[in-house]
Amino acid sequence: xxxxxxxxxxxxxxxxxxxxxxxxxxxxxxxxxxxxxxxxxxxxxxxxxxxxxxxxxxxxxxxxxxxxxxxxxxxxxxxxxxxxxxxxxxxxxxxxxxxxxxxxxxxxxxxxxxxxxxxxxxxxxxxxxxxxxxxxxxxxxxxxxxxxxxxxxxxxxxxxxxxxxxxxxxxxxxxxxxxxxxxxxxxxxxxxxxxxxxxxxxxxxxxxxxxxxxxxxxxxxxxxxxxxxxxxxxxxxxxxxxxxxxxxxxxxxxxxxxxxxxxxxxxxxxxxxxxxxxxxxxxxxxxxxxxxxxxxxxxxxxxxxxxxxxxxxxxxxxxxxxxxxxxxxxxxxxxxxxxxxxxxxxxxxxxxxxxxxxxxxxxxxxxxxxxxxxxxxxxxxxxxxxxxxxxxxxxxxxxxxxxxxxxxxxxxxxxxxxxxxxxxxxxxxxxxxxxxxxxxxxxxxxxxxxxxxxxxxxxxxxxxxxxxxxxxxxxxxxxxxxxxxxxxxxxxxxxxxxxxxxxxxxxxxxxxxxxxxxxxxxxxxxxxxxxxxxxxxxxxxxxxxxxxxxxxx
Amino acid sequence: xxxxxxxxxxxxxxxxxxxxxxxxxxxxxxxxxxxxxxxxxxxxxxxxxxxxxxxxxxxxxxxxxxxxxxxxxxxxxxxxxxxxxxxxxxxxxx
Numbered sequence: 001x002x003x004x005x006x007x008x009x010x011x012x013x014x015x016x017x018x019x020x021x022x023x024x025x026x027x028x029x030x031x032x033x034x035x036x037x038x039x040x041x042x043x044x045x046x047x048x049x050x051x052x053x054x055x056x057x058x059x060x061x062x063x064x065x066x067x068x069x070x071x072x073x074x075x076x077x078x079x080x081x082x083x084x085x086x087x088x089x090x091x092x093x094x095x096x097x098x099x100x101x102x103x104x105x106x107x108x109x110x111x112x113x114x115x116x117x118x119x120x121x122x123x124x125x126x127x128x129x130x131x132x133x134x135x136x137x138x139x140x141x142x143x144x145x146x147x148x149x150x151x152x153x154x155x156x157x158x159x160x161x162x163x164x165x166x167x168x169x170x171x172x173x174x175x176x177x178x179x180x181x182x183x184x185x186x187x188x189x190x191x192x193x194x195x196x197x198x199x200x201x202x203x204x205x206x207x208x209x210x211x212x213x214x215x216x217x218x219x220x221x222x223x224x225x226x227x228x229x230x231x232x233x234x235x236x237x238x239x240x241x242x243x244x245x246x247x248x249x250x251x252x253x254x255x256x257x258x259x260x261x262x263x264x265x266x267x268x269x270x271x272x273x274x275x276x277x278x279x280x281x282x283x284x285x286x287x288x289x290x291x292x293x294x295x296x297x298x299x300x301x302x303x304x305x306x307x308x309x310x311x312x313x314x315x316x317x318x319x320x321x322x323x324x325x326x327x328x329x330x331x332x333x334x335x336x337x338x339x340x341x342x343x344x345x346x347x348x349x350x351x352x353x354x355x356x357x358x359x360x361x362x363x364x365x366x367x368x369x370x371x372x373x374x375x376x377x378x379x380x381x382x383x384x385x386x387x388x389x390x391x392x393x394x395x396x397x398x399x400x401x402x403x404x405x406x407x408x409x410x411x412x413x414x415x416x417x418x419x420x421x422x423x424x425x426x427x428x429x430x431x432x433x434x435x436x437x438x439x440x441x442x443x444x445x446x447x448x449x450x451x452x453x454x455x456x457x458x459x460x461x462x463x464x465x466x467x468x469x470x471x472x473x474x475x476x477x478x479x480x481x482x483x484x485x486x487x488x489x490x491x492x493x494x495x496x497x498x499x500x501x502x503x504x505x506x507x508x509x510x511x512x513x514x515x516x517x518x519x520x521x522x523x524x525x526x527x528x529x530x531x532x533x534x535x536x537x538x539x540x541x542x543x544x545x546x547x548x549x550x551x552x553x
Numbered sequence: 554x555x556x557x558x559x560x561x562x563x564x565x566x567x568x569x570x571x572x573x574x575x576x577x578x579x580x581x582x583x584x585x586x587x588x589x590x591x592x593x594x595x596x597x598x599x600x601x602x603x604x605x606x607x608x609x610x611x612x613x614x615x616x617x618x619x620x621x622x623x624x625x626x627x628x629x630x631x632x633x634x635x636x637x638x639x640x641x642x643x644x645x646x647x
Contacts, residue, residue, distance in 0.1 A: 073604075076577060082603030109605055116611055120572055124608055 003205055006182055007222040008198030009191035011247075012240040013175025014233075015152035017213040017226075019206055020144055022158060024133055027140065028100045034092050041091060041098040044138035048131065049078050051138075051145065058147070070127065077131050083109070099139045106132030119303040126302055149173060154215040156205050165190040175217030177205045177224050182463045189273060191219075192523045193280050199224050201465075250528035254285040258531045260513065261538045268531060269325075269521035271499055275313050278320035281524045285531070288325040290447065290521020291386070291499035292317055294370070295333055302341050304366065310373035318381030325382045327447070327497075327521075328374050329426070330367060330399075332356045332388040342366075351455070356389030361398050371406040378418035386447060390425040390432050396442045428452035428500075433481040440492035446485055447521070450500025454478050473502045479515065479550035486516040497521055509533040514546025557588075557627035562619045567641035570613035575642035580604045582633050588624025590634070601634070 031037045056071035077083065083105065090101035106128055113125040137143035146167040149155070154175035155168070165187065176191050181200035191198035197219035199205075209215065209226055216225040216236045220243075225232060258266045269290035270281030281289060297305045297313060317326050333339065334347075334355020342363075347353040360367035374385055387399045400423060410417050427433050428449030436446065454473040455462050462471045472478070482498070489496035497519035502508050504522025506529045512520070513534065520530060567575055583590045583601035590601035594616055599606030601620070612618055622631045 073577070076580065076604045080603045080605050082600050082606045109609070112609055118572075118611055118613070121608060121611055124605075128605070 001208065001226040003177075003199075003202045003208060003224040003226065005177070005199040005202035005205070005222045005224065007219055008176065008178070008181065008188035008200035009194075009196060010219045010243075011195065011197035012219065012236055012243055013154060013197040013215075013217040014236060014240065015154040015174040015215060015217075016150075017156050017209050017211060017215050018144070018149060018153045019209055019211050020146075020155060020157040020160075021142065021206070024136065025140065025142070026099050026103045026136060027097065029097050031091065031095045031097050034095060037091050037098050038088060040139060041087060041102070041135075044098065044135050045078060045084075047138045048134045049075065051134065051143075052078065052131075055147070073124075073127055074131050077127060078135075099136050102132050102135050102139070114302070119306075123301065123303045154217055156209050156215075158206050160187045160190075165194075168194070168196075170194050170196065175215065175219075176200075177202060177209070177215070177217060179203055179205055189523065192525055193272075193277055195525050250532065253528045253531050253535070254283075256531065256535070258287075258534045260534055260542075261536065262540070264513075264539050265518070266513065266534050267497075267519045268527050268534075269327075269497070269499075269519060270524045270527065271504075271521050272317070272524070275316035275320065277524070278317050278326075282321070284524040284527040286324075286524055286527060288327070288521075289317065289321060290325075290327050290497050290503075290519065292326055292328045294329060294331060298331060298333060298339065298342070304341070304369070307369045307373045307376075310370060311376050314374055314377035314383070315380045318377055318383055321381055323382055325384055325422075327384040327386050327424070327499075329386045329388055330357070330370055330374075331360055333359065351452075351461070357387050357395050357399060358389060361395065361402075364402055367399070367402050368406050371403050372410060375403075375406055375410055375417040375421065376415055378421050379416050383418060384422040384424060384445070386424045386426060386445075388426045388449070389429065389452075390427070390439070391429045392431060392435070393438050393442060396425060396439060400442070424495075426499075427485050428456070430457050430481060433485050436485045436488035437492075440488055440494050443494060445495040445497065446489050448482055448485055448496070448498040448500060450478070450482070450498060450502035453481060453500065454502075457481060473500070473505075474508060474511065474549060476549070476551040479511065479546070480552070482512070482517070483515045483546075483550060483552075490516065495519060504530060506530050506533045510537050510542045511546045511549045513537050513539065514542030514544070515550070556624055558621070558623045559627050559631050560619060560621040561631065561635070562617060563635065563638050565612055565614055565616050565618060565638065567638075567644045568614055569644065570616060571607055571610060571618075572613075575644065576604060576607045578637060578642055579634065580607055582637055583630070586622075586624070586626050586630035586633070588622045588627045588630045590630060591621045593619040593621070 059068040176198035270286035422444040424445035504526035
């Protein structure tokens, strides 16, 4: 059987399927022997404690203090006499089965904590959800520990949340297959940075694939072969070898400076989504971080991250980059993500709605906390602030006002920060590209976001497969907008970078060089491939090619 | 040994109240004793050995808490808890 999907991360992975069912089933049945049922419960409780202890040990060993603290709290909850007594009572007196007893007692607490006004206590509801789910999954035998998968596993899931992918053991997982998602979805981005071949958007892989199936994940073509015939498997093994060789050849380029044939310096930077990824960025020879997405701080939780928590994350990334620039993008979130605690609601047109800087300018407190955290972290390296979704000068002016307020507060409090933190904007709305000359005096740099710029310019939803063929970042209209931004930047002496997907697409590198782009920021693993093109490009020839592509010749 | 019953009221003075670390410390301390220990705030009482119970009090700085201890090591337990509270759970006022 062959499943078709979308290429998520390149490479070929061959391994055994592990299907991840995320829905939690809570069986409910009548219990005859409540003593036996209690034994089941205690056994599952012991298993849960052991698992959490192991996670705690590993987190402590890796110096991951945040996770260790959470695991410590989970252990205490698993030992909570009041909680345990209530479960015991439900099993004995109400004759409930263990799963349902744990769930209903857990719910009592969860609802209680969710009602609290205190942010810290509110967040404990998530811990309770986590431990009750763990006990229930141990009872039903449906617990899958992503950090402890056997070697050569291909993980098959409906979708994977950032908290899932963060747990994945990169040594053991050789491929990822998801039902949902597109080339720019979280799973795809993470898979590329972990260098795990991935196929996303298969629609029903979790329905078609069974645990133990032999899978070939062809992340180059977006194909999954389920239990392939022997000759087909041989063929793929051959391809896999070839791919690995190609990768190691590219690996040799990592330390080579990125300069065109005729001597023009080109800066290749990394896009990251978590502070830990700076290591990956450096491994691939990144000369800075052109885009640090900060959404991970806000996902998978019930309350806003504190200034302290954000500060720690930014500091970690800045220290990790050892003096190279880290461009931190302020919260870029909107109605396409389900984050009820931010007060975001589903919108009919999320991409044209209340998102990113628009949200932050209405919730100045959220923006200011983030800016304070960035400023405080700025003494640990070279930080830059980048505002997303800018459509006109007014938003930049307002956002900079909040930045100045944050600076004034810190000065007042005597907290040190880098007075010269650079401030830039994403150019991803066509109006910002067209009116770049009006924006340039207000900023230190531009960074072109090609994903949104393309979708807004061409009016194409890139995740809607019916119109995907219209999504073309190399459309002459898009290229002309890119050229305009670069020309304006040069005229005003402001740096122009590109941090959209196009920057990491080696098929576009020559055209972009020809348009005059000098700073490319991309998924770290794309850097060697793009560098290879840079090294073989002659600027004059590239200019001719770019002119042709933009239909300006 | 004879069962004792002691109780007292305290006002929390540490910056974070019965949150995170202070709550864990209190529960860990309470768990060392055999006595039944309850905390009461505004008419709600919980076991001091239950982290979920202690957190659910939502006690912050300035909260008035009644501690009741019943059991053979009651005196000792109350003293240990009061030491912890008077010591502001080792927190530094910032």
